[in-house]
Amino acid sequence: xxxxxxxxxxxxxxxxxxxxxxxxxxxxxxxxxxxxxxxxxxxxxxxxxxxxxxxxxxxxxxxxxxxxxxxxxxxxxxxxxxxxxxxxxxxxxxxxxxxxxxxxxxxxxxxxxxxx
Amino acid sequence: xxxxxxxxxxxxxxxxxxxxxxxxxxxxxxxxxxxxxxxxxxxxxxxxxxxxxxxxxxxxxxxxxxxxxxxxxxxxxxxxxxxxxxxxxxxxxxxxxxxxxxxxxxxxxx
Numbered sequence: 358x359x360x361x362x363x364x365x366x367x368x369x370x371x372x373x374x375x376x377x378x379x380x381x382x383x384x385x386x387x388x389x390x391x392x393x394x395x396x397x398x399x400x401x402x403x404x405x406x407x408x409x410x411x412x413x414x415x416x417x418x419x420x421x422x423x424x425x426x427x428x429x430x431x432x433x434x435x436x437x438x439x440x441x442x443x444x445x446x447x448x449x450x451x452x453x454x455x456x457x458x459x460x461x462x463x464x465x466x467x468x469x470x471x472x473x
Numbered sequence: 474x475x476x477x478x479x480x481x482x483x484x485x486x487x488x489x490x491x492x493x494x495x496x497x498x499x500x501x502x503x504x505x506x507x508x509x510x511x512x513x514x515x516x517x518x519x520x521x522x523x524x525x526x527x528x529x530x531x532x533x534x535x536x537x538x539x540x541x542x543x544x545x546x547x548x549x550x551x552x553x554x555x556x557x558x559x560x561x562x563x564x565x566x567x568x569x570x571x572x573x574x575x576x577x578x579x580x581x582x583x
Contacts, residue, residue: 363516391571400561401517401573450516452571459524460505462563462571467516 359385359455363465370441371473378436378468380451386431387453391462392424395448407434441472476500477564477574485580492549494560494577499543502567506538508547509561511576517561521547552581 360383370376380390388409393401405415405426413426425437438445450467454460480495494508505524509517523529523536523545535548545564549556562574 393573400575403570403572406570448514459522460565461519461522462507463519464516469514 359463361453361463361465363451367469369471372442375439380434380465382432382453389454390434391452392436393450443472446472476572479562479574479577483578486552488581488583490552492552494547496545496562496574498564500566503564505565506545507563510558512558554581554583557581
């Protein structure tokens with residue numbers, strides 16, 4: 358399957374700081390990437406859809422000024438959690454849409470964010 | 474009504490048995506359906522995708538789709554302890570988003 362690289366795997370930061378998470382498609386071009394958040398023992402919740410060269414589309418209840426998404430190239434999307442607070446602690450996962458005969462989603466390895 | 478629902482777990486089956494996982498969805502216009510496996514602390518891993526009514530088999534896994542009933546299932550034959558994980562049903566909706574169900578935790582008992 359397609360390879361999606363996500364960094365960092367985990368990050369600990371102080372409350373009030375910003376954290377950037379990178380998601381790269383290594384062997385294909387991804388015009389669309391999705392960002393999900395997952396709290397312990399819960400399912401993945403879609404945060405936003407990131408399209409190359411345009412503004413991201415955020416799901417209801419997700420603050421676009423807090424979760425900044427940039428998709429400046431066909432292989433890189435970034436999520437920046439600004440002014441992080443303890444309630445932002447979660448597992449953040451990116452995924453890329455791949456069209457090979459049919460559409461599939463491949464996921465990055467995820468980023469565990471802990472805000473102290 | 475939640476967009477994607479799955480049978481509540483946890484589900485326990487003995488090694489070698491068939492595990493049956495079910496999923497229903499609310500958006501009748503959905504066209505693409507996926508089953509993912511997720512181990513604790515890891516990101517989801519695609520097991521199977523299915524796009525048309527009927528059965529699709531891949532090794533020990535069989536996905537079944539019935540769009541009229543808005544139902545998709547996953548059967549795991551000859552279950553192994555390594556199959557113990559949370560199984561996530563995902564649906565690409567008519568508004569071009571992939572929505573996940575709450576997941577079903579499966580335990581395969583040796």
